[in-house]
Amino acid sequence: MTSLRRALIALAIAAFAIGVASAALVLTSDHQSSRGLVVALILLAGWGFSGTGLFAWYQRPASSIGPLMTAIGFTWFLQGLQASEDSVIFALGILGSALPYAILIQLLVTFPTGRIETAFQRALIVLAYVDTTILQLAWMVFTDPTKEDGCRGCPESPILISSNSTLSGIFETIQVLIAIPAVAATIVYVFLHWKRSDRRDRRVLSPVLLTGAIAFGFLFVQLVLDQSGLPETAVTVAFIAGVMAFSGLPFAFLVGLLRLRIGRDEEIRTALTAENRQLTAELEAKVAELRASRTRIVEAGYEERRRVERDLHDGAQQRLVALTMSLRLVRGKLASDPDGAAELLDEAMEELGQATAELRELARGIHPAVLSDRGLGAALSGLADRSPIPVEILETPSQRLPESVESATYFVIAEALTNVARYADADAATIRVSRVDGTVEVEVRDDGVGGADPTAGTGLRGLEDRVAALEGRLAVDSPRGEGTTVLARIPCG
């Protein structure tokens, strides 16, 4: 059993005992009128508040709602002390009789969180406590209860300084003048709170608002009637009605709190749904990106084919056609003009040489044979050797990488070096390929002008897709004036 639970059970037993004691006090009182009714009202509201308060406290230990409700219950029992023949106990009863209303105001304006959040809330609550404690005390020291209406046979007040009806009247008026707007403000505040809330919060607030409004409405009426000098019976009826509504309040709070719990379940459901929706959205975005990159890869394939076709058509093919014509001319000239024929043949040889050189470069661009034959090291040193700017190879893996990774690495570096030569205006570049924990890190760094935009050209985009197809990532860091670093991370077994 937790210590909280033990404490709450102790409080429950105390509440029961105090209730019984309070009832016994009232029933045995000489001066108390309408004993049965008073006992019923005291027990109903007292046990109601302390019982529901302790339950709420147990359910939500972190919230101050439970303790506040319990406090109302306990202070409510203080009213029973007014029935005592002992002057001190009687005085305590008078002193504490208004306190539950102040606590109730705090409860109402902070429900359902129990937290004081605005200056208005704080001001209202402080005012309520001042009214029901300090001003109550001030009124008491100038008021002789034995001279009051309806308190015949009451004991002397031990804190009475002087029975001064003027001062007593002033303090009573101040108290009432504070209480009426405070009660009204509380009702308005709770109503506004309810109005501002969404449907779910209203479900929590509604029972409290309704019952609280009724209770405070009767209290309000009672306070006003009290001042207007209307017959006692009307005041008593309003008081009894108010207390009845007041007694219903703890159950209203409980209903509200229970609804809050249900609301919290709904909240969790809503949160889960939202998370689900977000995951779905992320998934959809990923699928869309995959689809886009797949399309780009396919298009890049077509584009590559078109380029190869164009290069073949414009290069080797044209040269071979020219060659055929040259050879035909040579054949015609062989007999008549041997020197001319020889010259034409030289031209034809030249043409052929160009055609083979072009075919060689084209083939290398499609796939460098040295890469599959000798691996990255050899292929990269070839790249570095052909680069128009000095390229230093800092590191290459000692072992061969999977073919697809090797190929992607090679083309990332080839494209990066092409970009360095074209745009970077660099003095030098470095290449580093290292294998760290199942990931290949490919880095090409130059000391050029920087400011490269990876989203601009198709070259880097194509590389990104190529790397992404292997579940890798490509990053370009290119601050203006500080060189460019292309970094690819490709997982490899």
Add this chain to the structure above:
Amino acid sequence: MRVVVADDSTLLREGVVRLLEEAGLEVVGQAGDGEDLLRKVRAHKPDVAVVDVRMPPTHTDEGLRAAREIRDELPEVGVLVLSQYVEIAYARELLAESAEGLGYLLKDRVADVQALADAVRRVGEGGSALDPEVVSQMLGRARRDDPLAELTPREREVLALMAEGRSNAAIAEELVVTDRAVEKHVTGIFGKLDLPASGEDHRRVLAVLRFLDQPA
């Protein structure tokens, strides 16, 4: 001079054979793959084996592997490797130990009958033949502090021909200058590049290549 030719493309092989025979060389055997080549070389012990890099069954670097085997097993047989591509990496591999009796040429060179025959002869005589493309790639490599910057344009030309494996006489003929002038340039180059002066052509090639191939 006796030659074995290995190439999986019959068309090309026949073409090379015809060119070599026309140039007065004797082709004693033809092979279509690495295994076949090794068999023929062991049987005929030719002066030179002309080897294509790519051959069956893997179509990757059969020729290079066969070439290394020949050089290990029969060092007296010169090897001239023909390749569709020029890769410095291949050249480095072939030249790792010695440039003696070794050639590495772009396949395109077969079109120049004279150059091909010259290369075969040089290799057959224990010299070297390196493709101008390899040499120009090495020479043209971008470097931070280029030591070649000190060379005159003429010295550069001489250096390139030297790296290809040409003798002073051949360089003189190519550049249409006197042998004496070439010797002067060579001395100048060796001095400027701080290379050990060396008489034999293949050692010269190796020295020059080692220098050119140093990391920048």
